[in-house]
Amino acid sequence: MTGPDVTAGSEVPPLERTIGLRDMVAYAGATWDWHRLHYDAEYLAKRGLPAPVVDGQVFGALLAEQLQDWLGPRAVVRRLHFRFKNLVFAGETVRCTGRVVAVDGDTITVEQRIVLIDGDEPERVAVEPAGAVVVLRAGEEP
Amino acid sequence: MSLLTEEIRALVGTEVSYTAPEPLGRAAIRYFARAVGDDNPLYTDDAYAREHGYDGVIAPPTLICETNQYADLPPDADGYAGHDWHIDIPGSRKVRGGNAYTFHEPVRPDDVITATWRLDGVTERRTSSGQEMLVVSSVAAYTNQHGTLLVTNEETIIFVAPAAGPNTGPEAAPGKTDGSEEAR
Numbered sequence: 001m002t003g004p005d006v007t008a009g010s011e012v013p014p015l016e017r018t019i020g021l022r023d024m025v026a027y028a029g030a031t032w033d034w035h036r037l038h039y040d041a042e043y044l045a046k047r048g049l050p051a052p053v054v055d056g057q058v059f060g061a062l063l064a065e066q067l068q069d070w071l072g073p074r075a076v077v078r079r080l081h082f083r084f085k086n087l088v089f090a091g092e093t094v095r096c097t098g099r100v101v102a103v104d105g106d107t108i109t110v111e112q113r114i115v116l117i118d119g120d121e122p123e124r125v126a127v128e129p130a131g132a133v134v135v136l137r138a139g140e141e142p
Numbered sequence: 143m144s145l146l147t148e149e150i151r152a153l154v155g156t157e158v159s160y161t162a163p164e165p166l167g168r169a170a171i172r173y174f175a176r177a178v179g180d181d182n183p184l185y186t187d188d189a190y191a192r193e194h195g196y197d198g199v200i201a202p203p204t205l206i207c208e209t210n211q212y213a214d215l216p217p218d219a220d221g222y223a224g225h226d227w228h229i230d231i232p233g234s235r236k237v238r239g240g241n242a243y244t245f246h247e248p249v250r251p252d253d254v255i256t257a258t259w260r261l262d263g264v265t266e267r268r269t270s271s272g273q274e275m276l277v278v279s280s281v282a283a284y285t286n287q288h289g290t291l292l293v294t295n296e297e298t299i300i301f302v303a304p305a306a307g308p309n310t311g312p313e314a315a316p317g318k319t320d321g322s323e324e325a326r
């Protein structure tokens with residue numbers, strides 16, 4: 001079995017996810033975070049927000065998933081960082097992209113970002129900069 | 143107007159600790175994985191996890207940084223039930239800046255999580271459009287009942303002062319907004 005191409009400059013396969021209100025409600029429950037920003041229409045209207053706001057913390061989970069889906073179960077994410085650029089609203093679709101910056105033995109450094117890919121609108125960045133350090137544990141083929 | 147009051151400055155160095163009332167649990171792990179759409183069997187299949195060098199299922203790495211399970215706090219007026227420093231700057235918008243996680247050990251279902259938050263620093267800055275903002279940096283260390291350090295979470299929260307002009311009163315200011323153009 002051939003593993004993924006992991007050299008400096010390699011692209012990390014993108015991860016796309018449409019985040020609907022149902023997903024956001026599930027996430028609010030799963031994380032014990034019932035902030036009204038994520039579901040309460042009246043609360044949002046009072047603050048001039050057009051739709052429920054996706055909890056930014058979920059993007060950490062997606063960035064980690066993108067790397068583990070690519071590298072398999074021997075990959076251990078050691079560090080992950082991300083900064084928020086723009087709000088994401090219920091029903092929008094995000095795409096996590098990434099690129100390998102460096103490979104040092106079993107340690108891989110990647111740069112990532114998250115953009116919104118809705119329709120013909122100009123690209124809106126949700127998360128940038130972002131990135132991770134992943135270690136491939138020995139003794140396992142990907 | 144300065145956002146950095148003596149009262150806020152005095153909070154720097156403050157620590158607060160929360161210990162979960164129960165182990166993290168397999169259901170919490172499966173629920174989280176389902177909610178974020180991650181079907182990795184490491185989180186649900188003991189045999190698969192053992193084949194890959196773990197003692198059984200593990201939690202998705204970012205779970206304990208995202209959940210408020212350990213805090214066991216009642217929800218506030220906004221419905222939020224997690225750790226908060228209760229910094230109140232009238233009229234400001236509170237936005238998330240970002241996070242940096244370091245994963246030291248895998249988190250297991252039988253781990254009883256203690257989170258220790260420390261307020262590391264507060265810095266005044268200006269947005270590109272000239273608005274004043276206050277950047278609050280905190281660090282959370284998550285340990286289990288054996289005292290093992292599992293994860294560290296460096297978090298930045300930003301308070302953006304209201305700009306002069308129309309529609310910038312408190313009614314137009316979201317209490318909590320995840321991300322913003324200013325949050326750079």
